[in-house]
Amino acid sequence: MDRRWWGAIIVATVLLAAIVIPNIPGRRIAGSPSAGAVPGPPSTGDCVTWIADPWPRFDNPAPQIDDVFDYPTLTVGPCDGGIVGEVVSAAADPAPPARISATDYLSQISQCPIDAIAYTGSIAPVVQTPSGTSIVWAAQPQFRYTRVGPGRAQRAQGQHWSACLIGSVDGVPYSGRLEGVFTDGTLPAAFGTCLLSTDPSRTDQLSCDRPHPAELLATTTLGPRAVSAADVRQSCVDFAGRALRTSDPTRDGAVRIEVVVLRDWGVEVVQPGSEPLADTFVGCVAVAQHGAMLIRSLIGVADGPLPTG
Template sequence: MDRRLVGVALVVVALAAVMVVPALSGIRSVGTPVAVSLPVPPAVGDCVVRLPAVGTDQGQSPPQVSMDRLLLGSCAGAIAAEVVAFWPDESALVDAPRSRRAGPCYPPLAQYAGLTLDATSTGAAEPWLVEPVSWRPTLAYQAFLVVPTDLERRAGRAWSACAIAPSGGQDYRGSLNASFGIGALPAGFGSCWTPDASGRFGGPGDCAAPHTAQLVATGWTGPYGPSASADIVASCRRVAARVMETADPARGGQLTFVADRMGGLASRWSGNPSTLGCFVVSADGRPLTGLVTGIGDRPLPFAS
């Protein structure tokens, strides 16, 4: 046999041995395993600086948002939402008290914002039950149920949290935390209205923009039947005094009070039309450019 052919054959056999022998014993690679780094779950008081565009017609109340679709950041500048509740697992979420519109988010929101009217309240999440109308102070908000990412869920995480944003979706400055009781409620969480040509309230609109009325509470008469209109207005005036934190909610006649069924008062009310509304209204039609919530004895925010 030609020596060159023999040499080629030996090279082929050697290469085959190099490829086959490791495969028979298993392919090995040198390295050190590294654990996947999971994001830190949100905490109560964290600020959200970016929220995804999420519609409210998803059949969920509130809509779910994965943690990787929002961005936490500094509370010092403009923010989109605040985290007001955290549940470590599914059982804690299931056991949480709920409301019809905001699911488990309203009770912790009420506590976070300081939504109590006085010591006679039965709890931060309960309406004020002393009046003939069971009033609940108004916050214009959108709740989002924040859930772990797909990667976190595969790793066994099942926490959930609630983020609260203004209902209009605008960024704001300041904080919801204890804001209701100290007159520091960000304007985006107010519900402000202006009468149209027919006299019905149109809105709600931006409370930082000119308006002539603020919805300070909604309520219902409960199982005891309807109250007389005069009693409802008087009750509205008293609850407005508590929301405004003043003994003179009319401010010497500068403000007045309108209370009735929202279906008759507001042209674009999307809730139950039989819900009662309590409005604080500019008596002479001068526009307001801020909230009366927690205003105390400070000057009313009339536009200059």
């Protein structure tokens, strides 16, 4: 057939489709178009899959007093995958400002660590030594707190609330939950303070999901009253038992609990016969033995298998 005939047939077909197809009766959908659903306020325990993170602006260089930015917002999602944070408290307060200065934001965030204690639980910090001295240890989880408010669409709907979030210091997604983590949970790897080496002169940290030989469990600052090395070491062992939630934090010799002290010239392991300690900063460290490497935080492992690999 001549090409001109083929061309004529194609043109006729296109014209016929243009006339007939728009007039074919179809199923009509009742109703009128509407905007997408706007999420309501978050609730305590909600998992957060995205945060408009304000913290990078606070890192090197620090923000100026008059640095103003959009008030942080969040997206809530399922808890069964990677999340970047959890809601530790929410209140139907007057909505925070749409934009806020750096100094005002820092003042608003101060309540969040307090609210988080009720959410995560806590490790009893005060340890009484055999000689009667009390040493107050501070656990060292890598938490970061963020205060958020309604997004633009939520504000347009008249929502007014604020919420405190807990998440990792670098915003890396994690698996697991922080609710009740210090009472009946295990600390997700993103939040442990794990160490690259057992050498006290090297304090490089790495993610706890990477093989590591040691973990910093807690720190304390000793006052002017001298405390014997033996008392400090025993209090560290006692606190480690609370942190791991076990009566034997050494796990029958599989873990060594050590005290390290920060000197002007470096870091030193405190031995049982060391000089009494005063006016100094010390750490309580768990060290895997027999060449084993840990692959998760030890906090909360209780009497289950040690996370070695």
